[in-house]
Amino acid sequence: MSSKLDGVALANGLERVVSLLRRLAPGEGVSLAKAATLRTLDTHGPCRVSELAALDGVTQPAMTQLVSRLEHDGYAERRSCEGDARVVMVHLTAAGADLLRRRRAARAGLLAQLTERLSADDRTALEAALPALDRVAAYHTDSGSTST
Amino acid sequence: MSSKLDGVALANGLERVVSLLRRLAPGEGVSLAKAATLRTLDTHGPCRVSELAALDGVTQPAMTQLVSRLEHDGYAERRSCEGDARVVMVHLTAAGADLLRRRRAARAGLLAQLTERLSADDRTALEAALPALDRVAAYHTDSGSTST
C-alpha cells in the first residue's frame, strides 16, 4: 500500500543528511552562503550583483554584502561593466576557484567515507536516485546545469 | 566504468534539493534552527539544554538563546529538574507540537508537488534510496529513530 513516495520521509532524510554533512565538513573556511555564491559564479561565469542575488535566492542588498565579504576574502572581485556604468560584474578569482576545488574534494571524500559503510544495495540505490534528485532540484531552480 | 557512487554529485544534488525546499517552503513561521530544535524535542522528549545543544550540533550558549526564542514564541518551555537544580529541562508545548505537524504537512505537500512531475522511474528510484539516505544520516548522528 505504500508505493507512494513519502514526502515527509524524503524531506527529513534530505535534511538530516545535509545537516550531517555540514557538521562533519569543516566548511573549508567559508560559510554556506559564501560557498553557494562562489558555486554560482563558477557555474554561470561573471554575474551582476542582481543576477547573483536572483540565482541564490537572496535580496540584492544581501548579495551586495556577501560580495563585499567574498571580495575581502579574495575569492571574488568587482569589475565595472563597459556600456553601463550602473552595473557591477562579479568575477571569481583564482583563489575562489581553488577554494571550490578543495571544498568539492573534501565533501566527496566525506560522502565516500559515509557511504562506503553502506551495503552495495544501498549504494546502488543512492546512485540510481541521483538523476531524480537532480531533476527535482532543477525543476524550479532553473539556475543552470546539473554539474556544480 | 561508473558504478562507483559519486560523492560530489551526491553532495551537490542534496544541497540543491534542500536549498530549493527551503526557498519554496515558507517555513511555517519558524526558522530552520528553531524547527530543528523542536524536531529534536519531539523525537527525544524533554531534554536538557546541553543535551539539545549536542544533538543539534550547536554550542550550549547558542542553544540557551535558541530555547529562549522558542520559549518567547510559546513553542517550548523551561522547567526545573528535581534532584539537580543546575539542570534545565526543555519541554515542547502543545503549540510547538502543532507547529511541527503543520510544517510536516506543508513540506510533504511541496515534495509531492515537486516529485509528481517526475517519471515513475524517478519516483521509484527516490523511494528506493530513502532507506539508504536514512542510514547515511544515522551513521554519525545517532540522534534517534528515523521517523521525525
Added chain:
DNA sequence: TATTGTTATACTCTATAACTATA
C-alpha cells in the same frame, strides 16, 4: 573543583527601507 547554564561580545547572514548614481 567540576558541571550546568547564562551573560557579554562580536561576527555572519538576512531583510526592508532609504539613498546614490546612471540610464
Added chain:
DNA sequence: TATAGTTATAGAGTATAACAATA
C-alpha cells in the same frame, strides 16, 4: 522615471570567553 547598486538599520543565529549557581 526606472534601474543597479549601496548604505542604514534591525534581527536571527552562531561562536568564544567570562560568569553565576549548584554539585
